Amino acid sequence: MQSAREPIEFLPDFCTGARVLRVLVVCEAVAIVLALGGSLTDELPLRFLLLSIYLQWIGVCSAAALCLIKRYASPLSARGMALLAYLVLLLVTLSITEITYVAGRYSGFALLLEDASHDGFLARSVGICAVVAALALRYFWLRSAWQNHAQAEMRAKLEALQARIEPHFLFNSLNSVAALIAVRPADAETALEDLALLLRARLSEQGPADVTLAEEMTLVDAYVGIESLRLGERLCLDIDISNTARRCRLPALSLQPLVENAIGHGVARLPQGGTVAITANRRGNALVLEVSNPLAGDAAAVPGNRQALANIRNRLALRYGDAAVLRVDEQADRFTVAMIVPQIAEPKDSSKQR
Structure with missing residues (x-):
C-alpha cells in the first residue's frame, strides 16, 4: 500500500x-x-x-x-x-x-x-x-x-453529502408497502424492489460518480413508483427530455432529490394533488434541467426543502466549481428549480482513431 x-x-x-x-x-x-x-x-x-x-x-x-x-x-x-x-x-x-x-x-x-x-x-x-x-x-x-x-x-x-437519507421518505415508503402487503402483494413486492434500488444508489460504497441522465431517470421512476402507491391519482408526471439530453452526464442522485422535493413539498400537500414537470435539453456544452411543481399558497413551509437544495448545490460546486448552476424560482403557486450541469469532454481513444 x-x-x-x-x-x-x-x-x-x-x-x-x-x-x-x-x-x-x-x-x-x-x-x-x-x-x-x-x-x-x-x-x-x-x-x-x-x-x-x-x-x-x-x-x-x-x-x-x-x-x-x-x-x-x-x-x-x-x-x-x-x-x-x-x-x-x-x-x-x-x-x-x-x-x-x-x-x-x-x-x-x-x-x-x-x-x-x-x-x-x-x-x-x-x-x-x-x-x-x-x-x-x-x-x-x-x-x-x-x-x-x-x-x-x-x-x-x-x-x-451523498450518504444522507431522508428519514420521512423511508418511513412513508415502508408504511405504503406495509399497507399493500395484505391487499396488493404484487404491488408491495414491486415497491420493495424500487426501494431497494434507491437505497442501493444512496448508500453505494463506490462513492460519488457521474451517470447518464437516462440512468438517473431510472431512480426517478423508482421513486415515483413508490410515491404513486401512496398518492394514487393525485400524482401526475409530465416528462419532456430530449434524446441528446438523456446521454448527458451528471452527478448521481442530483435529479432524483429534486423530484422528491417536488412531490413531498408540493404535490403531497395539495388535497387535489398536482403535476410535477421535468424538462431536460442540451444547450451547447451544458445539460439544462428544470423540475417544477405546484405549491399550496396558504400552507406553511416544510423544513428540509432548502437543506436538500443546499446539499445538491454543494455537490455541484465541489464537482464543477462555478461552471454549474442551481437556480430557484418560487412564485405564488409554482416552485421551479433549474440546474445547469457542464458536460466535460471525454478524452479520445487514440487506438480507435488509427
Missing part, C-alpha cells in the same frame, strides 16, 4: 507541447538572469542570444528525458522517480555543457567560454541545473501532494 504522505504521479506530463513551452520560458528567464549578471558591454545582445540557444537546447532535451521517465518509469515509487529525474537532468546538462565547451572553441559559442576553464564551465552549468531542477521537482512534489489532499477532501465531502 502506498504511503499516505507520498504523492503519486507527481511528475507532470512533459510530452505535451504546453508543458514543453513552459520549460522553454523558464530557460529563457534563466538566460536573461545570466546575461544581465555579466558585464554590460556591447556584446550583451550576442551573449544573451548564445545563452538562450544553449539553455533552450538543455530545456528541450530535459523535457524529452522527463517525458520518457514519465512514460516508462511509472513502476517506480514517487521518491524513486524523483531521484531518477534529478540525476537525468544533471546528466543531460553535463552532456550538453561538455559538447558546447568542446565545439564552442570552433564556433560562435566561444564568447561564452572566455575566461572560463573546462572544470569551471562544467561546474557552473551543472550547479545552476542542480538548483533549478531541485526547486522544480520540489514544486511538482508539493503541488501533487496538495492536489491529492484536495481530491481526498472533496471525495470525503461528496460521500458525506
Whole structure:
C-alpha cells in the first residue's frame, strides 16, 4: 500500500507541447538572469542570444528525458522517480555543457567560454541545473501532494453529502408497502424492489460518480413508483427530455432529490394533488434541467426543502466549481428549480482513431 504522505504521479506530463513551452520560458528567464549578471558591454545582445540557444537546447532535451521517465518509469515509487529525474537532468546538462565547451572553441559559442576553464564551465552549468531542477521537482512534489489532499477532501465531502437519507421518505415508503402487503402483494413486492434500488444508489460504497441522465431517470421512476402507491391519482408526471439530453452526464442522485422535493413539498400537500414537470435539453456544452411543481399558497413551509437544495448545490460546486448552476424560482403557486450541469469532454481513444 502506498504511503499516505507520498504523492503519486507527481511528475507532470512533459510530452505535451504546453508543458514543453513552459520549460522553454523558464530557460529563457534563466538566460536573461545570466546575461544581465555579466558585464554590460556591447556584446550583451550576442551573449544573451548564445545563452538562450544553449539553455533552450538543455530545456528541450530535459523535457524529452522527463517525458520518457514519465512514460516508462511509472513502476517506480514517487521518491524513486524523483531521484531518477534529478540525476537525468544533471546528466543531460553535463552532456550538453561538455559538447558546447568542446565545439564552442570552433564556433560562435566561444564568447561564452572566455575566461572560463573546462572544470569551471562544467561546474557552473551543472550547479545552476542542480538548483533549478531541485526547486522544480520540489514544486511538482508539493503541488501533487496538495492536489491529492484536495481530491481526498472533496471525495470525503461528496460521500458525506451523498450518504444522507431522508428519514420521512423511508418511513412513508415502508408504511405504503406495509399497507399493500395484505391487499396488493404484487404491488408491495414491486415497491420493495424500487426501494431497494434507491437505497442501493444512496448508500453505494463506490462513492460519488457521474451517470447518464437516462440512468438517473431510472431512480426517478423508482421513486415515483413508490410515491404513486401512496398518492394514487393525485400524482401526475409530465416528462419532456430530449434524446441528446438523456446521454448527458451528471452527478448521481442530483435529479432524483429534486423530484422528491417536488412531490413531498408540493404535490403531497395539495388535497387535489398536482403535476410535477421535468424538462431536460442540451444547450451547447451544458445539460439544462428544470423540475417544477405546484405549491399550496396558504400552507406553511416544510423544513428540509432548502437543506436538500443546499446539499445538491454543494455537490455541484465541489464537482464543477462555478461552471454549474442551481437556480430557484418560487412564485405564488409554482416552485421551479433549474440546474445547469457542464458536460466535460471525454478524452479520445487514440487506438480507435488509427
